[in-house]
Amino acid sequence: MGKYIWMLYRYTAAKRFQEIFFNGLFGRLFFGSSGTSRELLFHSKTSLLWHPSNMYLLLPLEDSLSNELKINWPGITACTLAVEFLTADGNRGNPSLNLTDSSVTEHKETNVIHFAKRSIDVNNISNIVVLAIHTGRIYSTIELVHDTSAKSSFNDIVDMNSSKFATFSEYYNRKYCIVLKHPGQPLLLLKQSHNPHNLLVDFNDEDFSAQALQASSVNEKSWNNIHMPPELLLVLDVPVYVLKAFYLLPSLMHRLESLMLASQLREEIDFRSSNFDILSSLILEALTTLRCCESFSMERLELLGDSVLKYAVSCHLFLRDPEKHEGELSMVRSLALSNSTLHKLGTDRKLQGYIRDSAFDPRRWVAPGQLRLRSFPCNCRVDSREVPLDKKFQTEDLEIKVSISCDRGHRWMCSKTISDCVETLIGAYHVSGGLIAALHMMKWLGIDAELDPSLVAKPLIVHPYNLMSLMMKCRL
Missing domain, CATH: 1.10.1520.10 (Ribonuclease III domain)
Structure with a gap:
């Protein structure tokens, strides 16, 4: 009986790992606009995440020099604990980290940086996978930005000409109702997550290369690094190469x-x-x-x-x-x-x-445990998944877009x-x-x-x- 309960716990933890990474990287963990009560994905939408027809788990492996493959259970468990933290925080109705002690502490020059649930030595800050507790987005850390803090000018660092927020502390307080406990800590420079790309295309095709270059220039702004107070970040004990591997998975x-x-x-x-x-x-x-x-x-x-x-x-x-x-x-x-x-x-x-x-569109690909954000409603007037070969489903209209499928899989x-x-x-x-x-x-x-x-x-x-x-x- 004990072994069965242990296996069930690991199975649940593996599902949570997949849910938090795929939704934190390519989707959303919070729903609702800023300034209002936002709902965590795991509160009411878990029934929409898994379907018997599309059920498999993608789990990280430990970095080992031997040929033996071992699942990285500590990293998976850390993601489960992160979900428990977000769920408990959401139940309190306040996405603040300061649940037991709301007093503000001035930062002193030490070798310790305070994150959401732990403190880390200042020399071990780079290349850490973190989860923002106020947005549910996953990032990787680059470095500490010295001579900055949550008291720094929001416009100067974010590069905004006109903002209604004077400092980072004011920004998080007014937009997310968060009172920072360590506003004097240096800000962290983070690498943003991005949408997955189609890696199956023929990159030797000159026409495609030109289109990819144009698309990358349009989306260049989304690749900018961002600054954030460390105390708003949960540390996920997963190596950064696991994070990078997720972009290959679609x-x-x-x-x-x-x-x-x-x-x-x-x-x-x-x-x-x-x-x-x-x-x-x-x-x-x-x-x-x-x-x-x-x-x-x-x-x-x-x-x-x-x-x-x-x-x-x-x-x-x-x-x-x-x-x-x-x-x-x-x-x-x-x-x-x-x-x-x-x-x-x-x-x-x-x-x-x-x-x-049709070319693979990673934005339409959804992993088990990931909530579909983009919908393509079916207007085909077909009740079944399989389209009958009747004349009413045949056309010579050149305006019809071929190979584009709806959510039920119908396509011309x-x-x-x-x-x-x-x-x-x-x-x-x-x-x-x-x-x-x-x-x-x-x-x-x-x-x-x-x-x-x-x-x-x-x-x-x-x-x-x-x-x-x-x-x-x-x-x-």
Whole structure:
């Protein structure tokens, strides 16, 4: 029983760690405007943070020289204690740190800096992960700024020409109802958190590089460092490299989720051979369009798949109908390989649900335990998650934005994208397993292109001259 309770405690602590970091970095921990009673995320919105369909934990590891992987439970526990502190503080209705002693203490020249719940030696201040108790934002410390304090001019340090606050103490008192206990302490220079970036794009693309440069210049202001009194900061016992790793996680997890979908499609196709193994990454390439702006796409596989498909269908028709005129065979082949036919075959196998047709947007990615702040309401007039293939859900309107999904996952997609994907999957299987694997892929799609060995030998028997002519050419 005791072991079960201990495991349950660790599971709860792991969830709290994930909630506080993802919401503290990329979302919000407090809701409500300044000057009013603000609500902590953990008071009423915890039921919105976790869903059975999207449930996994991302936990930090201890920095160790050995190959053994150990979870950093002390850091996770520290985050849990931070949540308990914020919750208790919020229940008192005052986000101030001075809960037991509200007297103001003048700062004396010592080697100790007072944070929210502890004091730290002045020589160990840099590269600490901290949480602001009045905003719920997570920062990393850079250095102490000597010759400054909460009594310093707010305009001079914050670089504001006209502010209604004379000092930092006045700012926090009037805006957050906080009375600083150590207003004479030096201010801390902090590095702000920022939105995650799409790290999956092709950075060698000149067009994208120009767009990224423009976007970075627009958001340059948000990257400025800020000054804050140390006593407003909770120290999280997590190394700063863990904080930096969180900016990689949206892109990393998106890629893993995409590979899992590709692997799921591979299992559905179910082609097993001792001499053949197709990688999930190759199937992912076959499902990725140019709109994803990544370093790979389906274009090359489409070229190969188109040729293999035409070859297989042509051979099948030639061998199956030896009496038909070549013009008639060409017409039958064109119908079998038309975009509308391939689109129908692809949608029958629900390939549209696997195709990646837009660049990854980290701002729309939400981790388990993270509250979604941006909503994209569904106006598609579809009750189910899966869109029926009715004509009312088809359009030739060029103003429609393709590949942009709503919160329910509905999106517009060009019909040719689906037919192209049929060809790219055939090309992917041909690359990995040759013609036999490509034929299996065609069979799974419902394309009649099977080559009967008995039909291959029949034209040679009926027309022996063809065999003799072929043999003579081979000798030459």
